[in-house]
Amino acid sequence: AQRVTQPEKLLSVFKGAPVELKCNYSYSGSPELFWYVQYSRQRLQLLLRHISRESIKGFTADLNKGETSFHLKKPFAQEEDSAMYYCALNRQGAQKLVFGQGTRLTINP
Amino acid sequence: EPEVTQTPSHQVTQMGQEVILRCVPISNHLYFYWYRQILGQKVEFLVSFYNNEISEKSEIFDDQFSVERPDGSNFTLKIRSTKLEDSAMYFCASSGSEDSYNEQFFGPGTRLTVL
Numbered sequence: 001a002q003r004v005t006q007p008e009k010l011l012s013v014f015k016g017a018p019v020e021l022k023c024n025y026s027y028s029g030s031p032e033l034f035w036y037v038q039y040s041r042q043r044l045q046l047l048l049r050h051i052s053r054e055s056i057k058g059f060t061a062d063l064n065k066g067e068t069s070f071h072l073k074k075p076f077a078q079e080e081d082s083a084m085y086y087c088a089l090n091r092q093g094a095q096k097l098v099f100g101q102g103t104r105l106t107i108n109p
Numbered sequence: 110e111p112e113v114t115q116t117p118s119h120q121v122t123q124m125g126q127e128v129i130l131r132c133v134p135i136s137n138h139l140y141f142y143w144y145r146q147i148l149g150q151k152v153e154f155l156v157s158f159y160n161n162e163i164s165e166k167s168e169i170f171d172d173q174f175s176v177e178r179p180d181g182s183n184f185t186l187k188i189r190s191t192k193l194e195d196s197a198m199y200f201c202a203s204s205g206s207e208d209s210y211n212e213q214f215f216g217p218g219t220r221l222t223v224l
Contacts, residue, residue, distance in 0.1 A: 032210045043112075044152075044200065044215040051210045086152065095140055095204065096165055097213060099152040 002027045004089050006100035013077050014108050021072040021103050023061075023087030032090040033070040034097070035061055039083045047072075047085070057081070077107045111135045113216035115201050121222045122191055130186045130219045132201030141184045142202040142213060143176065145169075152200065158184065191223045 003026040013019055025031060035047040048056045050063040050070060061072045070087060087100040114133045122128050134141050143155040157164040158176050175187045184203075188195055198220050202213040 036215075043217045046212045049210055049212070088152075090210070094165065095142065095157045095213075096154045096167075097142075097144070097152075098154065101151045 002031070002089050002091060002098045004087050004098055004100035006085075006087055006103050008103045009101065010104050010106070012106045012108060015079055016076050019072075019074045019077045019081065019105065019107075021085050021087075021105065023070045023072065023100060025068050025070065025087075025089050027068075027089060027091060030092055031063075032092060033061075033063055034088045034090070035059070035070075035072050036086045036088055036099075037083050038086070044086070079107045079109060081105060082107045113201055113203055113214050115199075115216035115219050117219060118217065119220045119222070121224065124193055124223055125190050128188050128191055128221065130188075130199050130201075130221070132184045132186070132216055133182050134184055134201070134203030135205070135214055136182070138203035138205045138214070140164075140204045140206070141176075141178070142204075143186045144200045144202065144215075145197040146200065146218075147194075147197040155186070188221075191221075193223050196221055196223045 005024045007022050033050040036044050037047040038044050059074045061070050063070050084102050084104050086102045088097045116131045141158045144152050146152045154167050156166040156170045173189045177185050198218045200218045201216040204211050204213045
């Protein structure tokens with residue numbers, strides 16, 4: 001069975017500081033990994049996916065198969081980054097997202 | 110930009126009653142999903158639907174649950190006899206492709222409260 005773990009329920013950093021939101025997964029095959037974000041009073045939306053290898057809003061995430069991790073990073077946090085962040089996994093050929101429990105990120109001014 | 114919509118935003122019902130949660134997926138999408146999130150817990154997959162059939166369902170999606178695409182635009186989730194533990198936020202999602210790396214677009218959710 002697939003599992004996604006986000007060890008931090010809450011993370012608070014100061015504006016301008018680096019941010020790292022941790023995500024570890026458990027899956028024996030090749031996963032498709034995603035970060036979804038939910039800003040206050042908005043819907044869940046895709047932030048980035050590992051297959052795209054792109055930076056969105058200054059965030060990047062690298063799939064590390066050896067450590068089974070897909071940590072989300074940003075070098076300089078901004079106040080508008082405050083949100084709930086969910087790491088999610090889909091197995092190849094499936095359409096069923098498995099979510100972590102989410103990390104609430106707060107950026108302090 | 111097209112969005113997934115859900116109605117109602119909040120539904121309160123008595124235990125044992127039937128509820129129908131409604132979703133309008135993005136118009137050219139063919140793959141539809143329901144997820145739920147019990148307060149303080151993870152977002153959990155319930156069911157995926159394509160070509161008028163369930164593609165996959167979780168162990169949560171028992172005989173009390175059903176899904177339907179009654180017309181060309183709506184996608185509904187029915188809970189036949191609600192239980193207290195069905196209280197949760199229910200999210201509908203849609204995607205334009207079966208590719209597992211494809212983005213799923215989420216609706217704003219329906220908060221179901223079972224009394």
